[in-house]
Amino acid sequence: MNFIIDNWYLILLALVSGAMLLAPLAKGGAGGTLSAANAVQLINREKAVVIDVCETEEFAAGHVNGARNVPLGELQERLPGIVKNKALPVILVCARGQRAQRAEGIARKLGYPRAQALAGGMKAWREANLPVEKG
Known part of the structure; x- marks a missing residue:
């Protein structure tokens, strides 16, 4: 439990970066790369x-x-x-x-x-x- 308390910022950073990676999928996963x-x-x-x-x-x-x-x-x-x-x-x-x-x-x-x-x-x-x- 002390690890979580002492390193809360690392856990938050991991969660935010994971959310940023999954954001395009949540928007509908628009296939293709050509704008x-x-x-x-x-x-x-x-x-x-x-x-x-x-x-x-x-x-x-x-x-x-x-x-x-x-x-x-x-x-x-x-x-x-x-x-x-x-x-x-x-x-x-x-x-x-x-x-x-x-x-x-x-x-x-x-x-x-x-x-x-x-x-x-x-x-x-x-x-x-x-x-x-x-x-």
């Missing part, structure tokens, strides 16, 4: 291809301008036909980022080294006040 701003730069400067891995109904409700809809379950079969140049950046998007994170792994296995998942998905895109297409 919306960086995605816009890739689209404008490097002609990145945007692939929305949401289901058709979600895609129709709103998606990144110019995005192509390829549901996650069909990605492995359809991606090579849509993005023939594997050197182009591929931005993978879904509603919140988790499916896009899985899609990134699939795309990389297919030989797309510049595939990236949009962190936070369409939620982050909308929060950044970027244009959304419907239909």
Whole structure:
């Protein structure tokens, strides 16, 4: 018991640092590392291809301008036909980022080294006040 009393500040420091590590998970664990701003730069400067891995109904409700809809379950079969140049950046998007994170792994296995998942998905895109297409 004396150890705890004598070293309370170390215990507090360990608890605070642990909480800081877990904070992103508590916020929803937005998959991906590509920010919306960086995605816009890739689209404008490097002609990145945007692939929305949401289901058709979600895609129709709103998606990144110019995005192509390829549901996650069909990605492995359809991606090579849509993005023939594997050197182009591929931005993978879904509603919140988790499916896009899985899609990134699939795309990389297919030989797309510049595939990236949009962190936070369409939620982050909308929060950044970027244009959304419907239909």
